[in-house]
Amino acid sequence: MDTSEADRRIPFATMFNFRDVGGHVGHDGRTVRRKRLYRSDSPHRIDDTDRAAFAALGVRTVIDLRRPYEVERDGRIPHFDGLTWHNAHLVHAEWGDRPYQPGTDLARYLADRYADLAETATAGIAEAIGLIADSPNAPVVVHCVAGKDRTGIVCALTLSVLGVADDEIVADYALSTEAGERYRAWYESIGRPADLHLPVLTCPAEAMTYFLAELREAHGSVEGYLRHTGVAETQLTALRTHLLT
Numbered sequence: 001m002d003t004s005e006a007d008r009r010i011p012f013a014t015m016f017n018f019r020d021v022g023g024h025v026g027h028d029g030r031t032v033r034r035k036r037l038y039r040s041d042s043p044h045r046i047d048d049t050d051r052a053a054f055a056a057l058g059v060r061t062v063i064d065l066r067r068p069y070e071v072e073r074d075g076r077i078p079h080f081d082g083l084t085w086h087n088a089h090l091v092h093a094e095w096g097d098r099p100y101q102p103g104t105d106l107a108r109y110l111a112d113r114y115a116d117l118a119e120t121a122t123a124g125i126a127e128a129i130g131l132i133a134d135s136p137n138a139p140v141v142v143h144c145v146a147g148k149d150r151t152g153i154v155c156a157l158t159l160s161v162l163g164v165a166d167d168e169i170v171a172d173y174a175l176s177t178e179a180g181e182r183y184r185a186w187y188e189s190i191g192r193p194a195d196l197h198l199p200v201l202t203c204p205a206e207a208m209t210y211f212l213a214e215l216r217e218a219h220g221s222v223e224g225y226l227r228h229t230g231v232a233e234t235q236l237t238a239l240r241t242h243l244l245t
Contacts, residue, residue: 017179027163111210
């Protein structure tokens, strides 16, 4: 299955990491449905340029993974008729407390941050997965700030439950590197020094490979981890039922 960004990316002027999560092969050769689940960086910047294109997607539910102070600082997605917003806050330590040290293994650094988040953000992860599993909520957009780390984890867990192979999950995650460069270019274009104020925007494939392998080692399987967070078996079944052809 083609996992190229050109195949699944939906271009917007004010969002840089918006793409369809569907199109991958899952359990029993079934395909993850397109136009049901999207991932993105924060859509609070949507303006008149993008409003019609976003409305055309028919999104019913936005799952915002940001911290409450990030929501307050930057704002929420603009109002659209029929759209419901949820703040499924993923509780985790501030990365600034343990910043990446240039020259060290970036993949290992990110995988460690993801592992920490998986243990502290169980309530938010269970809420996000539950919302995605509830078919009347679709189409769904899940996002954080840059759409790469918190969003990457939730989408990776979802795709794994759907039976998508790890190499495709990892490839989807890695697509956010190029999107991060678009984000950085925009940030600099508005006069902000990206090297001082932006987090790590690169997504080395090995980071997600480490994360999935170590999560399974700790919990037996991705499904085992999600049960640990509070996701019910019926929700896992519902996820497969409505997101697989």
